[in-house]
Amino acid sequence: MSTIELIVNPRGKPIRKLPKELTVSTNAPASDIYNTLAQKTGYSVHRLRITKGSDGSVLLNGSETIESSGLRGQSVVYVKDLGPQLGWRFVYVIEYLGPLVIPPLFLYVLRPYLYFNFDKLPEPSSPQQLVCALLFVHFLKREFETIFIHRFSLATMPARNIFKNCAHYWALAGLNIAYWVFRPDSPAATNELNPILYYGGLFLFSFGELANFNAHLVLRNLRRPGTTERGIPKGFGFGLVTCPNYMFEIIAWIGIYLLTGLSWSVLLFLVVGTLQMWDWAKKKERRYRKEFGDKYKRKRFTLLPPIF
Structure with missing residues (x-):
């Protein structure tokens, strides 16, 4: 030796x-x-x-x-x-905690205090209550995946980054969406939402959430517990784009956008999130090409055909 x-x-x-x-x-x-x-x-x-x-x-x-x-x-x-470092799993749990609890707080508990300037405060509409429930389901799923599904290639991240990461979810997905969507004068404050928006939104959300969960299971099974090794992902959506988990995430949020009556606050979060995921997807495509060479089938679209 x-x-x-x-x-x-x-x-x-x-x-x-x-x-x-x-x-x-x-x-x-x-x-x-x-x-x-x-x-x-x-x-x-x-x-x-x-x-x-x-x-x-x-x-x-x-x-x-x-x-x-x-x-x-x-x-x-x-x-x-x-x-100083923080575990990725811990950071994710904190990130998603805000948009998990803020919507029901705004819709039910803080509603009289947030919208006190309205002469008559009506009860939340059926679409508002549905959106609140779907937001809760979405981020509860995120928490479940963080704790039980995801296997991280890096154990930690700089502790200072938690403030930037939380700002995106707590402010844009939590405060921004909850305040504007649950207002008494928002597009969702009606019990007669356009049937196309209602049923289309429900379908896209349900499909996106289930397909996204499946993609996360595929990615989990590429890495053995306790290792940072990666394999080439294969399965539903992976032959079409580099990151179908991001694509299905976008589809689910388009569903929420429709169910809110095309709320600009949801659109803002959707656009910002899509641009961020597009950047991540491009980097992952380059990494796959470098790491796996000819074994990897290169993708023309990394995120969302035929745009990204």
């Missing part, structure tokens, strides 16, 4: 107790470097990012051996402190 000595430098701000040199076995997994440096600095392995000085690429915290990673004797590695 041969050993090599690595030169260790901090990237960015200094890291307390970071060693200047590190002796490792060439046959050891790269994760040994993360574990050793975490032990010496007292930081979690998830808080450290190690890059190779030779090309600046990230040294993955996985089972690849140190020799196969390209590191040699006197190779320089840089260690960056990513700052």
Whole structure:
């Protein structure tokens, strides 16, 4: 068993107790470097990012051996402190908690206080109550998938990002939609919603939610528990676009948009969310092409044919 000595430098701000040199076995997994440096600095392995000085690429915290990673004797590695971290699962639970509880609060509990300026405050209409129930079902499903279905490729994210992530869901999907859709003068404040909007919206929402759940099950089964390995996804929708889970998410929200009588507040959330998912889908398509090469059937549309 041969050993090599690595030169260790901090990237960015200094890291307390970071060693200047590190002796490792060439046959050891790269994760040994993360574990050793975490032990010496007292930081979690998830808080450290190690890059190779030779090309600046990230040294993955996985089972690849140190020799196969390209590191040699006197190779320089840089260690960056990513700052305090939070688990992805925890972040997702907090993100979806806002839009889960805000709609029923606004429609039933806070209604007299939010719309006090109306001379006569009518009872919530049937479409408003239906939209409230569907929003609750949608985000309850999200919470269930977060806790029991999703397997994350990264364990943590920078703690500061939770404020940005929560702002999107709590403000746009929670406060924005609930306040405007449940107003007594909103398009949904009628018990005689256009049948095309009503039945079309119900169909799109139901189809989108079920198909989205199926896509998440497909993605879950690509990764064994406790690993970050990925496979090529196959199944309903995956032959059409890169990310059918995003496509079905959009379809479900179009259903809610119809059921609200074409509320601009839902449209705003739908447009912002679609643009964000389009960006994620394009990156995933590039990653699939790079990772799987000719084994992967390239997609013309990443999100929503024939637009994205």
